[in-house]
Every structure is written in structure tokens, then in C-alpha cells.
Amino acid sequence: MGDGIVVARGFADAPRTAVGALLLLILITGCGTGAGSGGSGGGRVSADGPSRSAEQSPPVEVRRDRGPVLRRFPQLGNITGVEWASAPLGSGSSRVPGPTDFRLSGVATLAEADVRRLQAEYHWVPGQASPAVLEVIAPKVPAGTSWQMSEGFTSAVTGDVYTATFGLDPATGVMVFDAVNPTVADGA
Incomplete structure (x- = not known):
């Protein structure tokens, strides 16, 4: 027992x-x-360091809708065409919830009147090279252009809240932009 x-x-x-x-x-x-x-x-x-697997990060797609760009950069004025992409920065983690930093890059074609307005409102100086952009946008950036940069324009767009670069080619009306965490403008 x-x-x-x-x-x-x-x-x-x-x-x-x-x-x-x-x-x-x-x-x-x-x-x-x-x-x-x-x-x-x-x-x-x-x-x-570690990279994200293809399952964790979706491919970056090039978009052509103007709304998201104009809500963040209304100072561009009338965009007659745009190609842009957004991608998360870093690898992120599902173990740590919270906001993810993102990068927004693109190439916009501005109306002639807006190119003239921007040239009159801001002081532009020759840039050393075209702004760095996301890899999927790089082929969209016109080669052989004379990029102009403006600290005043960049400050007006960003409000000194986030980092960004803008390059304008006045001859073609093309604006190349690259920003980290651009916020939606008030009233947009």
C-alpha cells in the first residue's frame, strides 16, 4: 500500500x-x-547589426498621390506631378511598442508660378549635390541638374521640428525632398 x-x-x-x-x-x-x-x-x-527579414518589413513602394506630400509640405504649392516613398527607419521591434521613425523621400514637379514664387520668397544657393533620397526614389532624381538649396525654405517647411533637405532645380521646376518624421502642417 x-x-x-x-x-x-x-x-x-x-x-x-x-x-x-x-x-x-x-x-x-x-x-x-x-x-x-x-x-x-x-x-x-x-x-x-541585425536586419529585418522580408516577412517583417514590407517592400517600399513608390506612390504618385499628391495629398500626403502636400499635407506635409504645403509650401511647395501646386504640384503637377510627384513620385514619393516612405520607409520605417531602423528595425523596430514588436516587443517594444511605440511610434516608429520614418523617412519620406520624393521628386515633385512644381507649377512655373510656384517656382517663381519660391525663388522670390527665399534665398537659394547652389547645392553641392542632389539630396540623398530613399533607394527606390534615387532613379527618379534627374541627373545633371543644378540643385539649389535654401535654409530659409527648409526652416519654413519644417518649423525646425524635424530634419529635411530640399533641392530645387529652377530650370525644370523639379523639387527633390527627403525628410525624417515630417509632420502634417497645421490646417492641412
Whole structure:
């Protein structure tokens, strides 16, 4: 009879032991599935640190709708055409909720009247090179242009709240823009 009690206690402890072993297994395997860990997360390690897998970051698409650009940069005036893209910065993490920084780059064609207005309202100086943009926008930036930059225009657009670069080619009416976390303008 004493053996029956020991056996019964062994069976009674079995569910707790199994649950504990299962939790330990989940903890151990959960630590090895993130990007760059060598687990099955699909990430890879580079000199810059872990990168996001294709499953985690959607491809950056080039868009042509004017609304989002004009809500952020109403100072551009009448845009007759635009190609732009937005991409999150950094790898982000589902473990740490919160806002994600993003970069917005594009090429806009301005109406002639707005090119003249911008030239009259702001002091423009020759730029060293075209503004850096997202990789998908780079082929859209016209080559061989004489980019003009204006600190006053940049400050008017950003309100000195976020960073951005704007390059204007007055001859073609093309404005190249690149901004990090551009906010929607008041009243837009």
C-alpha cells in the first residue's frame, strides 16, 4: 500500500513537471528566433547589426498621390506631378511598442508660378549635390541638374521640428525632398 501512495504522488507531480518543462522549452526556444540569432527567424547579421527579414518589413513602394506630400509640405504649392516613398527607419521591434521613425523621400514637379514664387520668397544657393533620397526614389532624381538649396525654405517647411533637405532645380521646376518624421502642417 505504501508503494501505491508513492506512485500516486509521482503521477500527481507529473502534470506540474510537464508544465514546467514546457515553459522552460518555450523560454529557451523563444530566445533564439529573433532576427540575427541564428534561429528560424529569417534574419541575418551584418556589420550594422541585425536586419529585418522580408516577412517583417514590407517592400517600399513608390506612390504618385499628391495629398500626403502636400499635407506635409504645403509650401511647395501646386504640384503637377510627384513620385514619393516612405520607409520605417531602423528595425523596430514588436516587443517594444511605440511610434516608429520614418523617412519620406520624393521628386515633385512644381507649377512655373510656384517656382517663381519660391525663388522670390527665399534665398537659394547652389547645392553641392542632389539630396540623398530613399533607394527606390534615387532613379527618379534627374541627373545633371543644378540643385539649389535654401535654409530659409527648409526652416519654413519644417518649423525646425524635424530634419529635411530640399533641392530645387529652377530650370525644370523639379523639387527633390527627403525628410525624417515630417509632420502634417497645421490646417492641412
